[in-house]
Amino acid sequence: MKNEMSPVTSVYFVTLLKAYLRGNKTRQEVIEDLHSMISLPLKNEDTHTEVSRLLFRAAAEINEAYYQEIVTALSHATDTAPTREGVIHQLQAMLDGQITTEQLLQWATWHNEPGDTNGVSFFNDIAVDYFCTQLLPAYGAMLTTAQYQQALKIFQSEPHNSLKEKVALVLLAEKEKQRFLFYLGDYIQGNSAIEQLDVYLLHKFGMDHYSFPYMPAITAIQQEPGKLPALLRMAAMEAS
Known part of the structure; x- marks a missing residue:
């Protein structure tokens, strides 16, 4: 028999799930919170079970009506994106x-x-x-x-x-660092036009040379390819 008088309401599960979706709580923290409030026996397959399914199952253990209440609340929520x-x-x-x-x-x-x-x-x-x-x-x-x-x-x-x-x-990926050196090196040595640089910038960063934040630094090292590795370290936020 479901415990319909439980002090744990559907709002508790909605709040916990939102915290997970935004990233404020990890999977393990969600499980620990559940254990502190209710008895949630975990099955072997739960190691890989998606967190929302665990929460829905726990909610149903208290009140079967909570499932629809949670779904309804989340379908209208605007604060579930990762932050x-x-x-x-x-x-x-x-x-x-x-x-x-x-x-x-x-x-x-x-x-x-x-x-x-x-x-x-x-x-x-x-x-x-x-x-x-x-x-x-x-x-x-x-x-x-x-x-x-x-x-x-x-x-x-x-x-x-x-x-x-x-x-x-x-630029976390090593191959992207090499592409950065190649395309920007071509440009600062005058081997490619700004339109060709834009093709690279738009494809890799979603920015053209007007919005790319390091364009002033690129302009400042025209015909000085030896300074490009330092620019790469700065753009990769690896500079000391």
């Missing part, structure tokens, strides 16, 4: 061994549309958008601990600059 603070929290937890890389990827990509490499654009922060919808789906399983530590450093940078942070996140 910068959420990315920092999840990355730190992964680096500390509190969640696995697989669980980080599961959290970061829950919103991505199947077959759509660009994901759903409902983020308020373009760096977070790129991290969740493009970087992790493409490279997440291949990134090293050092690269994840660098990603955390990028998101913790002060003052925040989403354009520069997106550039640095793109």
Whole structure:
């Protein structure tokens, strides 16, 4: 018999699920919160069960009507997108061994549309958008601990600059660093026109030379290719 007089309401589950979706709580923290409020016996397969399913199951154990109440509340919610603070929290937890890389990827990509490499654009922060919808789906399983530590450093940078942070996140991948050196080297040595540089910038960063934050620095080293590695380190936020 369901405990319909339980002090735990559907609002509790909605709040907990929103906290997970935004990234303020990790999978493990959600499970610990559930255990502190109700008895939630975990099954063997729950190691890989998506967090919302665990929450829905726990809610149904209290009141079968909670499922529809939670679905209704979330379908009208505008505060379920991953946030910068959420990315920092999840990355730190992964680096500390509190969640696995697989669980980080599961959290970061829950919103991505199947077959759509660009994901759903409902983020308020373009760096977070790129991290969740493009970087992790493409490279997440291949990134090293050092690269994840660098990603955390990028998101913790002060003052925040989403354009520069997106550039640095793109440049986490070694092959993107090589492309950066090639295309910008071609341009600063006069071997390619600004239109060709724009093709690269738009394709890789979603910016043209008017919006690319390092264009003044690129202009300043025209015909000085020896200064390009230093510019790369600055753009990758690796400069000391």
